[in-house]
Amino acid sequence: MKQKTMVMLGVLTSAMIFATSGYASTGLHDIRASFANIKLVVNNKVIKTSAEPFIYNQNVYVPISAVAHALQASAKWVNRPASVFVNNTVQPVTVYDNGQKLPSGITDGKTFYDVPATDAAYVNAFGLTPTIDSSGNVSYEAQTPPSFAPGSTALMSLTPTKLIGDxxxxxxxxxxxLSGYWPATVLGTMYPGQFTIEWAVTPSQNAVVPGVDYNLQGKYTTLTGSFAIDDLSKNFNGSVQLTFVGDGRILGSTGYVQTGQQPVPVSISVTGVQTLEVQYQIKSAQGIVTNMGSTYTAPSVNPDGSKTDPILVTDFMNAALQ
Amino acid sequence: MAKWLRLVSSYAVGIVLGGAVFGGLTYASAGIRTLPAHFANIGIHVNNNTIKTTAEPFIYNSNVYVPISTIAHGLGASVAWDGKTHEVLVSDKNVATTKLGTLNYYSLPVYSGTHTVLYGGQTYIAGFALASVADVPYYIDSAKNTMYFGTVPQTGMPLRSFIDVRDYGDYAKSIQGMVGPDYGWTDGAPKIDGILYSNANSIVWANSGANSQVPGVMYNLKGNYSLLTGSFGLDDASDAKEEAQLTILGDGKQLYQSPWQAQGAPATAVSVDVSHVKLLTIEFSVMQNSTKTVYTMGQALPSSLHVDIDFADVRVH
Structure with missing residues (x-):
């Protein structure tokens, strides 16, 4: 801010010093008001006021509504006795996490109830570290992210040798x-999406049931991960399964997984396997199975009434090779 | 892959940005003018403190005029006057600056329209956003000016604070673009045998038309709670042609079944041990009095019946 000559307004603190008896008599009086294109600047921002401020008796006067607006306060007029009530609209809020008191949040009583989530007490209580960028985007990470056993190779780090269907x-x-479009969310719990293969079906669109091949070169013994229907497809009434095929031989499967089901753990022996194929199968609510490579036509409207949101989202999470 | 967006809570939207609400009017020219001002011994109260000042407010041109310095000081701001530029310079750390942005988890978008608030030198994040990412229920008691994560000591966490993980029957159908259980009636609180219950914290259901299916809902308690309480009955607005029953399952096993409740009968107090329960399912059933036919969760109910079910003030402890 530029250096400016600043003269404190005369009456600022005199409010507390002078007694109250100095009020003028009531009724209509002509007052001498000095206009000078006075601007109201709050935190370096010029505030526009509907009625012009002026100086009277060495004080700058503005309409009460303008002050309240500029300072984010509420203003109330009471007729008897004639009074104005001004209050900060932002107030502290008490916060408890499982009965433990945390540093206070803030609210303006209507549009936000917010917490200082970057405070160490919050980071410890929730195990989540937020970072906030200058545009107001918030990114959370867990202190101990879900991960694989030490020494694992993320399946997502291999380049597919064949892509099938969608x-x-x-x-x-x-x-x-195939990964990293969205964090997986299953029964409310979020999983980082970087290591999650996502397959989604949109209402009314023809989906070709997918599959993917990887060349393992016989280097691994076990494939681990978990498979679930994402919460985005909360009320999808069918089910989906993954079948794992090694060099043309079925190694195992997840079984058909439905919505509202905990993630099904995957642990498949891949010892000596050169080509691993992950095949999808989808079973409709009526029990009709559509295999990898075949066309599945989704219902025209998904349960939340939307025709554009996906009707089904599947998550093959934390896929890794040991 | 489609860039779909998740549902955004009402707390995450509707931010009113304090900005240029007031229009810019052209000001009068500078100089001294005589104005008719109405004085009425107007008192000033800021943040519940009575401010004693000789700078008296008055009414002019239908506006109440106040000395800005007095008000700003009362609100905790500092004020200075720049005589050269004729500016009143207010520095107020209690002005909240709100920004809208995207909520991310490991850099992947969860939903857009979350907000941050810079206030008093600290940045605040929506409580709802934290609860979403942490997957914990979240409840605001505005009367007590308190936010609760996880549980509410003594009174328990209202079940409505949890996100439904699966819906059944009418609850799985789109009502105004949203699925999920109905919490509270739009035209009054639940009333069972003349007794009124908390509207906001009650799961309710009324059938409508020929296609209504008896509903149910599943929540993920993650094994974090020990007791579920509530009051179950038929609302007095039901038509007395049926009875209703509540069944509660924990991880697929039946934990509780209420007696059949008739219209006008007192509510049944529900208290169920939910220790170690992860997936909790609440199911309703309806029995038609004339035929004794039972309609369970997911089955279509005859449109000749009018059922208003209340599972009132449902909480987990």
């Missing part, structure tokens, strides 16, 4: 990238 559709999966 996975080969470059409009759905640019550059054959």
């Amino acid at each position: 996975f080969s559709n470059s409009q759905l999966y640019p550059a054959g990238q």
